[in-house]
Amino acid sequence: MKKTICLLVSLLTLSSYHSVINAQEVVRKSYAYFSLEPDIVTNYLGSSARKLGFVRVSIELMLEDPDFLEAAEHHSPLMRAATIEVFGSQPEKKVKSLTGREDIRLSCLEKLQELMLKETGSKMIKDVIFTKYLYYQT
Template sequence: MKTWILMLLALAMPVVAMAEEGGEKEDPNKVSYVALAPPLVGNYALDGSPKLHVYKADVALRVTGADAQKLVKTNEPLIRNQLVALFTQQTVDSMSNVDAKEKLRQEALKQTQEVLTQETGKPVVEDLLFNNFIAQ
């Protein structure tokens, strides 16, 4: 009989441990990445040339804490609008080489932080990453 009780207790321990883990508070300094989905897609270099130039950008924003993540999600339409406007203004040269894309990434981060500062009073986003960036 004692063996049976010990086996029952041994099986119940992982369930109790999992229930306790769910009750823990989330770390306020936890870094997370918020992906802007779906990817940003549009035209650029609208200089009147007959050739159509298209971009596709998978963007992720690095934030710290659940509050920052929530602020980014709340303001995502405004962030997307700002980034689409920025990408549309680019030239073929600014979308074609690595150095130019890095400058574009930094400008996208700066504009995202400015827009969030206007809306929330703080920049919220620490970094902006291109998970995938295609320009044709």
């Protein structure tokens, strides 16, 4: 019985020591968030030429490093234009569906990463987050 208790105590001690070492080795990466302001309002392709649809989106960009905030602010007009271009080329069904919205978000992410890679030499953007997403059709 004493041997079992000693064995359990030693195992717990070793495992907690190992956890402390692993925790010290983990380096937390810090991110920053940049808001494309004001909200993006643009048209999308309606189901017919007579119907006009528009979408209003608030976009937050998750940047890979807080040091990229200044570059993001500098390039925000380019990023807004690229995002408007992506939304303007989307069909109505995609704009109105949840899976389509996710496809649009990923398209925006890819387009923005591509642009930032060309402009700054770094992708900079880790993720794109839609915090407000409204669509309307007349």
